[in-house]
Amino acid sequence: MxxxxxxxxxxxxxxxxxxxxxxxxxxxxxxxxxxxxxxxxxxxxxxxxxxxxxxxxxxxxxxxxxxxxxxxxxxxxxxxxxxxxxxxxxxxxxxxxxxxxxxxxxxxxxxxxxxxxxxxxxxxxxxxxxxxxxxxxxxxxxxxxxxxxxxxxxxxxxxxxxxxxxRKKVIPNQMNLRQNENLHDNKRNLLNVLVLGGSQGARQLNHMILKAMENVEVSQKFRFRLLTGNSLYDETKSKSKGEAEIISYADDMKPNYEWANIVVARSGAGVVAECLVFGLPMVLIPYPYAADNHQKENAEYMEKEGAAKVIHSTSEDPSPLVRYLLEWKENPSSLRDMGHEALRLSNIxxxxxxxxxxxxxxx
The missing domain is CATH 3.40.50.2000 (Glycogen Phosphorylase B;)
Structure with missing residues (x-):
């Protein structure tokens, strides 16, 4: 039956x-x-x-x-x-x-x-x-x-x-590490950082990124794309002094993941799973008020497996993020290794x- x-x-x-x-x-x-x-x-x-x-x-x-x-x-x-x-x-x-x-x-x-x-x-x-x-x-x-x-x-x-x-619409057409196999494939030799604030606590991430961009070295070596969420778009846009691409919402996330070399995000299971199938290294900043603190556990598991770095913070201090970004820029092989670990953990x-x-x- x-x-x-x-x-x-x-x-x-x-x-x-x-x-x-x-x-x-x-x-x-x-x-x-x-x-x-x-x-x-x-x-x-x-x-x-x-x-x-x-x-x-x-x-x-x-x-x-x-x-x-x-x-x-x-x-x-x-x-x-x-x-x-x-x-x-x-x-x-x-x-x-x-x-x-x-x-x-x-x-x-x-x-x-x-x-x-x-x-x-x-x-x-x-x-x-x-x-x-x-x-x-x-x-x-x-x-x-x-x-x-x-x-x-x-x-x-x-x-x-x-x-x-x-969902079918987020699954990549082919499983590869295109994003990070050649980290110098654009004229300005920049790395692309995709920032996903999520539905909760996006303000902290948005402000942390804007402050990170004030670092001269970061602004010269990275491009940023912020998905702010509809409610924080105007606020983030008004505070931005750099060249960040600021988007309120994207229904089709696949082009954004394909563009990225690195993702900075909360550590909800859905976003993490999507980053994994695109082989994307992550900087995860767990939302501390999530039920049972599950985002902390998700992030720490990803870090333990080598696919992410975790920042446990409720402040907008960009120092840890700046440190990770500049380390990766100097040592691109570690970024590629993290991408391989991400793919290993993925399941399309x-x-x-x-x-x-x-x-x-x-x-």
């Missing part, structure tokens, strides 16, 4: 993007995986998320309330309404399998699988499993991990490290392999 699959990808972009990547592959390989229909399940306030503007399959929207900003007395009733609504919707659609991508907003769909004895699979993007993964691991038939989990041992033994599923087939593990593997 063919399965009707719901992918619960509702929280932030870090949960939505890999969920969409899984939906793309399921739709392409419906017969292979014995799938009849695929749905995405997401919060209605995510309707403007870029990955959900033109989704690969129908999206079932729900309105689970936020923990914050809701009265402690009102929240249980609002949650109950959302949960009952989700159950009715999924029963009507005859959903037989739920893939939870993490985040509290996947809770109604996960509880549906428990209440109605449906199949649950979990995907965990980070080096520290989120609360949903930890709480519901024993209800899951299998768990797919993006990275090794060092600080937590699963009681559920059916897990496998596969990699973070990537993570989406397909995750689904194969869920639906075909008996391990």
């Amino acid at each position: 063919k399965e009707i699959v719901l992918i619960a990808a509702g929280g932030t972009g870090g949960h939505i993007s890999p969920g969409v990547a899984l939906a793309e592959v399921l739709l392409e390989k419906k017969d292979f995986f014995q799938i009849e229909t695929v749905f995405l399940h997401s919060l209605i306030r995510n309707k403007d998320n870029p990955d959900l503007l033109s989704p690969p399959c129908p999206v079932l929207w729900h309105s689970m309330p936020k923990y914050s900003g809701v009265s402690f007395l009102i929240f249980p009733f609002q949650f109950l309404v959302s949960f009952i609504s989700t159950c009715l919707e999924l029963k009507k659609r005859k959903v037989s399998v739920v893939i939870g991508m993490g985040g509290y907003s996947s809770l109604p769909a996960i509880l549906y699988t428990i209440l109605f004895r449906k199949t649950l699979y979990l995907c965990e993007q980070n080096c520290i499993p989120g609360k949903i993964t930890r709480i519901f691991q024993n209800f899951a038939k299998k768990i797919a991990l993006s990275f090794p989990v060092e600080s937590y041992t699963f009681q559920n033994q059916n897990w496998k490290i596969i990699g973070n599923p990537l 087939n993570a989406a397909f392999q995750t689904l194969s593990y869920f639906f075909h593997s008996h391990g």
Whole structure:
């Protein structure tokens, strides 16, 4: 019997993007995986998320309330309404399998699988499993991990490290180190630095880069492209005194990754996974207020494996970044080595392999 699959990808972009990547592959390989229909399940306030503007399959929207900003007395009733609504919707659609991508907003769909004895699979993007993964691991038939989990041992033994599923539009056309095999292929002999602030805490990164550019040696040897996020574009543009290319948002990230020699970013699992498949050395500045401090663990794992350098800082002091950049400029072979390590850790087939593990593997 063919399965009707719901992918619960509702929280932030870090949960939505890999969920969409899984939906793309399921739709392409419906017969292979014995799938009849695929749905995405997401919060209605995510309707403007870029990955959900033109989704690969129908999206079932729900309105689970936020923990914050809701009265402690009102929240249980609002949650109950959302949960009952989700159950009715999924029963009507005859959903037989739920893939939870993490985040509290996947809770109604996960509880549906428990209440109605449906199949649950979990995907965990980070080096520290989120609360949903930890709480519901024993209800899951299998768990797919993006990275090794060092600080937590699963009681559920059916897990496998596969990699973070990537959307088709971000996967490079060919796996190589074009960016760093020839580090002197432009007339001014400059290295290209791509700066990705992410949705949280981008201001610190933007200001750190602008201050780094005030260093004469850095400004002469590097080109910068800042993706600021829409809300910080005007502020960053007004403070910029150098030649940085400042962009508010890019729907198509592939040309930016192809342009870059180095990436400076937060250490969310999605951005890190995308940098890996392009063989890009990274300077990672973890967002210190991320849940369970998972960005710190992600960054430190990348550094331990030789694909990144980590700056643990909440200040805008550019000194550590300047030091790394100038060291790499003087020693380009170390940059190439980091690129090789990044490629070693990458998996462009993570989406397909995750689904194969869920639906075909008996391990």
